[in-house]
Amino acid sequence: MKIQTINAVIVEDEMAAVQALKAYLAKYCPQVTVTGIAYNCTDAIAILHELQPQLVFLDVEMPFGNAFDVLEGCRDLDFETIFVTAYSEYALRALNQSAAYYLLKPVSIEELIVAVQKVGQLIQQKDGIRRNQVVIDNNKNNFELQKLILPTIDGFEVVQNKAIMRLKGNGNFTDIFMEDGSKKMVCRFLKHFEELLTYPFVRIHKSHIINIHFVKKYHKGTGGYVVLADGSEIEVSAGYKDQLLRAFA
Structure with a gap:
């Protein structure tokens, strides 16, 4: 069966991390085609609107902003996200509540392969759940907005x-x-x-x-x-x- 190509953008402020992730993807996740790279939040929002990728590898902490700022600036777009982060208890709680996929730095090849496979399934299923919006709401310190994404046999329920x-x-x-x-x-x-x-x-x-x-x-x-x-x-x-x-x- 032919593997579906996934167009992706990497948002990461460290050049070495970008190069490592690109190399891992080329070798272990050939279904992913990296179409763009952004090194800060402002450029990321512009590039994502221009390229409209299916998948974004998004660094959580960057200079002059973070992943949540990027998602806020891309509310009108619909893409899946794999977050890349150093350990941050608060950020991880927001991501876990949202059933988001994330990779801890340094990135594990095995975990990268699993995350890409799972996101690839979501892209094919097109379940209609805007996971990025749930992540945004859960990152806000506002209980009225917070949500859980619950795994079900058929997919997810918010x-x-x-x-x-x-x-x-x-x-x-x-x-x-x-x-x-x-x-x-x-x-x-x-x-x-x-x-x-x-x-x-x-x-x-x-x-x-x-x-x-x-x-x-x-x-x-x-x-x-x-x-x-x-x-x-x-x-x-x-x-x-x-x-x-x-x-x-």
């Missing part, structure tokens, strides 16, 4: 964080209960979501994370239990009790 009432561990899966009464089952451990979701999400039990905006009552006890807006009663483990109470302090 949900607003503020609409998530609670999450329950279910073996290798997590059940996500929404404000509208719907439930979504995702093939991820509860620990995965504990690492992604910050306040107002609080873990109150080995099997439960809740959005405290939906707490109606707390009943005291060794650990006690909470009553949520939908009437559900969720046990609070003694070991998580103080964590819950601090969230209301």
